[in-house]
Amino acid sequence: MSNQTSTSSTAASQQPSFQHSLVCFAAVVITIAGGLFGLGISLHALMFVCLLWTGVNAAFIGFNYLQIRELMTSSLSKAMPAIYIFILIGMVISSFMHSGTIATLMYYGLSWLSPSLFLAVGLVLCAIMSVATGTSWGTVGTLGVVLIGIGSAMNIPLPLVAGMIVCGATFGDKMSPISDTTNLAAMSAGTTLFRHIYAMLFTTVPTFILTLIIFLIIGFSHSFGDADQNLTFSSITQIQTALDKEYKLMPLITLLPLLLLATLSIKKVAAEVTMSCSIVLAVLIAIFYQGESNIESTVIVLNALWENTPASTGIANLDALLGRGGITSMSWTLLLALMAIALGGILHGAGFLSALLKGSIARVKRTASLIATTIVSGFVGNIAMGEAYISIILNCQLFKEKYDDQKLEGAILSRSVEEGSTMTTALIPWTTAGAFYAATLGVDVLSYLPYAFFNYLNAIVAVIMAAVGIGLLKK
Numbered sequence: 001m002s003n004q005t006s007t008s009s010t011a012a013s014q015q016p017s018f019q020h021s022l023v024c025f026a027a028v029v030i031t032i033a034g035g036l037f038g039l040g041i042s043l044h045a046l047m048f049v050c051l052l053w054t055g056v057n058a059a060f061i062g063f064n065y066l067q068i069r070e071l072m073t074s075s076l077s078k079a080m081p082a083i084y085i086f087i088l089i090g091m092v093i094s095s096f097m098h099s100g101t102i103a104t105l106m107y108y109g110l111s112w113l114s115p116s117l118f119l120a121v122g123l124v125l126c127a128i129m130s131v132a133t134g135t136s137w138g139t140v141g142t143l144g145v146v147l148i149g150i151g152s153a154m155n156i157p158l159p160l161v162a163g164m165i166v167c168g169a170t171f172g173d174k175m176s177p178i179s180d181t182t183n184l185a186a187m188s189a190g191t192t193l194f195r196h197i198y199a200m201l202f203t204t205v206p207t208f209i210l211t212l213i214i215f216l217i218i219g220f221s222h223s224f225g226d227a228d229q230n231l232t233f234s235s236i237t238q239i240q241t242a243l244d245k246e247y248k249l250m251p252l253i254t255l256l257p258l259l260l261l262a263t264l265s266i267k268k269v270a271a272e273v274t275m276s277c278s279i280v281l282a283v284l285i286a287i288f289y290q291g292e293s294n295i296e297s298t299v300i301v302l303n304a305l306w307e308n309t310p311a312s313t314g315i316a317n318l319d320a321l322l323g324r325g326g327i328t329s330m331s332w333t334l335l336l337a338l339m340a341i342a343l344g345g346i347l348h349g350a351g352f353l354s355a356l357l358k359g360s361i362a363r364v365k366r367t368a369s370l371i372a373t374t375i376v377s378g379f380v381g382n383i384a385m386g387e388a389y390i391s392i393i394l395n396c397q398l399f400k401e402k403y404d405d406q407k408l409e410g411a412i413l414s415r416s417v418e419e420g421s422t423m424t425t426a427l428i429p430w431t432t433a434g435a436f437y438a439a440t441l442g443v444d445v446l447s448y449l450p451y452a453f454f455n456y457l458n459a460i461v462a463v464i465m466a467a468v469g470i471g472l473l474k475k
Contacts, residue, residue, distance in 0.1 A: 014061050014062045014063060014350070014351065015061070015351050015355070016057075016061050016350065016351050016352050016355050017355060018355050018356065020057070020061070020352075020355070021351075021352040021353070021355035021356045022356065024053070024054060024057045024347075024352050025347065025352060025353075025356055027053055028050045028053065028054065028343070028347075028394075029381075031046055031049055031050055031053070032046050032047075032050065032387075032390055035049070036387070037430060043336055043387060043389075043390070044335060044336055044339060047336065047339040047340060047343060047390075048339065050343055051072075051339065051342060051343050051346070054343060054346040054347055054350070054352070055068050055346060057350070057352070058071070058346055058350040061350065061351075063350055068346060068350075071345045071346050071348075071349035071350060072342035072345045072346060073345075074345060074349065075341050075342060075344055075345025075348070075349070076338065076341055076342060076345065078190060079187045079188075079337075079338075079341050081187075081192075081272075083187075083334065083337075083338070084272050085183050085193060085271050085272060085275065086180070086183060086330050086333070086334045086337070087327055087330065087334070088271075088272060088275040088276065088279070089134060089178045089179075089180065089183065089275070089330055090305075090325055090326050090327040090328070090329045090330040091275075091279050091305045091325070091326070091327060092134075092178050092261075092275050092278060092279055092282075092325070093133060093134060093135075093178060093308075093324055093325030093326075093329070094304040094305055094308040094324070094325025094326045094329075095257070095278075095279045095282035095283050095286065095301075095304070095305065095325070096132065096133075096257060096258070096278075096282055096325070097304070097308060097311075097322050097323070097324060097325055098282070098283075098286035098290060098300075098301050098304055098308075099254060099257055099281075099282035099283070099285040099286045099289075099290060100247035100248060100249060100254040100285070100286075100289075100290050101132065101254050101255060101257050101258050101282065102129075102132055102133060102321075102322070103243045103246065103247045103249060103254070103322070104247070104249050104250075104251050104254040104255055105128055105129060105132055105255075105258075106129065106143065106239065106243060107239075107240050107243045107244065107249050108249075108251065109125045109128060109129070110125070110146070110236045110239060110240060111236075111240075112125070113150065113236065116219050116220055117216075117219060118150070118151065118156065118219060119156070119160070119161070119164050119215040119216075119218055119219045120212055120215045120216045120219055122147045122151075122161070122164050122165065122168065123164050123167055123168045123211065123212060123215050124168070124212070125143060125147075125168065126139050126143055126144065126147070126164070126165055126167070126168025126169050126171075126172075127168040127169075127171040127172055127208070128172075129143050129168075129169075129172065130168065130169045130170070130171060130172020130173055130176060130179075131171070131172035131175060131176045132172070132176070132258060133172070133176075133178075133321075133324065134172065134173075134176040134177075134178035134179040134180070134182075135172075135173065135179070135324065136166075136169035136170055136172065136173035136426075136433070137169075137433070137436055138320075138321050138324055139165075139168070139169040139172065140165055140166070140169050140436070140437055140440050140441065141320065141321065141436075141440050143165075144162075144165040144169065144440065144441055145440065145441070146236065146239060147161060147164075147165055148161055148162065148165070148441050148442065148443075150236065158441075158442070158443050158447075159443050159447040159448045159450075159451055160218070160448075160451045161443075162437070162441045162443035162447070162448035162451070163448040163449070163450070163451025163452045163453070164215055164451065165441065166426050166437055166448060166452045166455065167211055167452055167453060167454035167455060168454075170422070170423060170426055170452075170454060170455055171204070171208055171454060173422060174200065174204060174418055174422050174423065175197060175200060175204060177193055177194070177197060177261070177265060177271065177274075177275075178275075180330070180333045180389075181388055181389070181392060181418065181421075181422045182196065182197065182418070182422075184333070184337055184389060184392050184393065185392050185396065185414040185415075185417055185418045185421075185422070186411075186414050187337070187341075188341070188344070188392055188393045188396035188397070188414070188417070189396045189400065189410040189411070189413040189414035189417065190396075190400070190410045191409065191410035191411040191413075191414055192271070192411075193271045194265060194268060194271060195409070195410075195411045195473075196411050196414045196415065198411065199409070199411035199412055199414070199415045199471070199473055200415045200418065202465065202470065202471025203415065203419065203458060203461050203462040203465055203471060204458060206461055206465075207454055207457050207458040207461045208454060210453075210457060210461070211453045211454040211457065214453050215453075238315065239315065239318060242313035242314060242315050242318060243313070243318075245313070246311060246312070246313050246322070247290060248289060248290055250289075253285060253289055254285065254289075256281060256285065257278045257279075257281045257282035257285065258278075260277060260278050260281055261274060261275070261278040264277060264278075279305070283301055283302070283305070286301045287301050304325065304326055305326060305327065306326050306327050306328060307326040307327070307328040307329075308323050308324060308325040308326040308329065309323050310322065310323030311323055333389065336389055336390075337389070337393070340389065340390055340393040340394070341393065343393075344393055344394065344396075344397040347394075347397055348397050348400070353397050353398050353400075353401070354401060356398065361373065361398075361399070361402055364402065367406060367408070367466050367472060368463055368466040368467040370399075370402060370403070370406060371412075371416045371462060371463055371466045372459075372463045372466075373399075374395065374399050374413070374416040374417060374420055375416055375419050375420035375459045375462065375463070376420065377395050377398070377399070377420060378391050378392070378395050378416075378417055378418075378419070378420020378421035378424065379420050379421075379424045381394060381395055381420075381421060382420075382421055382424050382425050382428055382431055383428055387425075387431065387432060388421045388422050388425040388431070388433070391417075391420075391421040391425075392417055392418070392421045392422070395417045395420065395421065396413060396414065396417050399413055399416075399417070400413060404475075407474050407475045408472065408473065408474060408475065409473040409474065409475055411473055412472060412473055415462075416462065419458050419459050419462050420459065423454075423455045423456075423458050423459065424455065424456070424459075426445070426452060426455055427445065427449050427452060427455055427456065428445070429444070429445040429446065
């Protein structure tokens with residue numbers, strides 16, 4: 001009898017109050033936001049401080065060190081499949097660079113541009129580029145810079161052009177199987193990568209089509225003035241000439257790795273197997289088609305799987321893009337994800353998130369309201385912390401139990417979190433993404449924000465579809 005009483009007392013002592021949980025969680029947000037923007041401290045160092053803080057709070061309510069460590073270890077063990085994918089992502093990108101896959105997409109895609117279709121075609125090109133490379137930053141920093149120059153020559157308002165670029169780049173950042181945020185959201189919500197992407201198709205594709213229609217209407221209904229055709233296409237010619245000298249651009253060969261990746265993904269082959277097969281094929285093309293089939297070229301290509309190096313086209317932004325990839329390129333995000341997942345393990349396992357859920361989210365009953373709340377929470381997280389990575393992880397931890405209660409798949413949680421975090425990070429001037437886009441494109445965030453239709457319409461479409469019961473995956 002006394003043993004039962006002791007056990008019950010211990011369990012009760014390990015349940016934090018709502019007030020304690022709020023203080024613990026708020027301190028994490030303030031530490032990250034204040035340290036990152038007020039003091040310029042690195043996110044990884046801030047995450048270490050937050051781990052210490054949450055560990056102390058867990059100890060305060062009765063957890064010992066071994067139990068706290070087990071909370072972190074258990075959370076990390078569940079994320080191991082996604083960690084494998086993180087490592088493979090870097091190799092996919094670098095192998096696609098050396099095989100000429102990315103170069104081919106750029107070379108032929110740039111030939112499609114015309115004044116009336118500039119905005120629509122630019123949107124599609126940026127979307128294709130970001131899906132293929134898994135990076136919105138790389139797309140904005142290369143193709144985006146080219147499109148800004150072309151749009152300026154066509155007398156198209158630069159905020160409109162910048163908004164189009166951000167829309168297309170964000171599409172791939174959200175939907176690409178090799179995007180870090182896509183994998184991070186799936187991993188944090190406890191769902192598979194391709195189930196996450198499948199769930200996002202229901203809301204993302206209609207929003208993208210709507211955005212494409214808007215840019216088509218703008219392109220055909222506005223006269224942007226006479227463009228200097230020589231000036232307009234000089235930058236395109238420069239890029240294409242540089243790519244043609246650097247690579248052999250035969251689409252039937254160079255696009256095979258991308259085709260294989262898409263085919264195996266559609267057939268629902270495991271992501272690790274899909275990526276590994278694509279890497280092997282891309283490496284073979286890089287060595288035997290792009291290279292000279294000798295030991296030196298083989299060494300360069302294989303070393304690039306670990307750490308890629310910039311190309312030598314003579315165009316700085318292009319060289320930087322073609323030099324992306326390699327396992328080392330994922331280290332920043334992967335290490336941050338590991339620390340954030342461990343942090344989430346303590347917040348969730350010690351009951352802090354459950355206490356917050358019961359105190360602040362438990363009143364949300366309807367699915368549409370839950371999804372809307374999740375999206376708003378992701379947006380607020382970006383505002384507070386300036387990074388989509390932390391916002392994605394913490395919101396997945398915060399809302400997971402509520403989605404389970406409503407019998408919704410984890411893929412719906414990961415989709416909603418991305419629509420609140422990934423989609424809005426470009427709309428906030430002080431986030432790293434917003435600052436990068438503004439500096440790279442030469443257009444401030446508040447100027448291009450009204451034209452980033454895809455980024456804010458996605459949330460509206462998601463809530464409407466949830467309200468009418470479309471695209472909801474139930475357990």
